[in-house]
Amino acid sequence: MAKEDDLNKLAAEAQGYQQQIGSIGSQLNGLQASVDEISNTIETLKNISAAKDEVLIPIGAGVYMRSRNADVERVLVNVGANVINEKGIADSVDFLERRMKTLNGLQVRLQRASDEMAKKLSDLDLQARKLVSEMNANVRPSQE
Secondary structure, X not given: OHHHHHHHHHHHHXXXXXXXXXXXHHHHHHHHHHHHHHHHHHHHHHHHHHOOOEEEEEEEOOEEEEEEOOOOOEEEEEEEOOEEEEEEHHHHHHHHHHHHHHHHHHHHHHHHHHHHXXXXXXXXXXXXXXXXXXXXXXXXXXXO
C-alpha cells in the first residue's frame, strides 16, 4: 500500500509541474506577442520619415485612419503606468529597444524555469516507472 501512496504523490506532483509548465508557456506566448508588436513598431518608426503627404494611423482591430500633414518627427509613447511622453523618433526607437531587451531577458528566465520543471517532471516519471516496476515484481501470479 505504501508504494501506491508514493505513486499517487508522484502523480499529484507531476500534475502540478505540468500545470506550471502550461502557465509559463502561456506567459511566453504573451511575451512573444509583445516582442513582435514592439519589433513591428520599431520598424514602422524607422520608416515613418519616408511618409510624404499621408499616413495611415492604426485605430485598432484592423481599422486605420488617414492623416495628412502628420508630424513624423515626434510621437507619443506610453512609458508606463499610462504616462505618455512626446519623444523624437530616435529616442522612441531606443526606448522600445530597451523595453524589448527587458522582455527578451524575461523570456529567457521563464524558458529556463520551464526547462527545469520539465527536467523535474522527467525525473518524477522515472521514479514512477521504477515504483510501478517494483509493484509489478511483487505481484505473484495466481495459482489456478
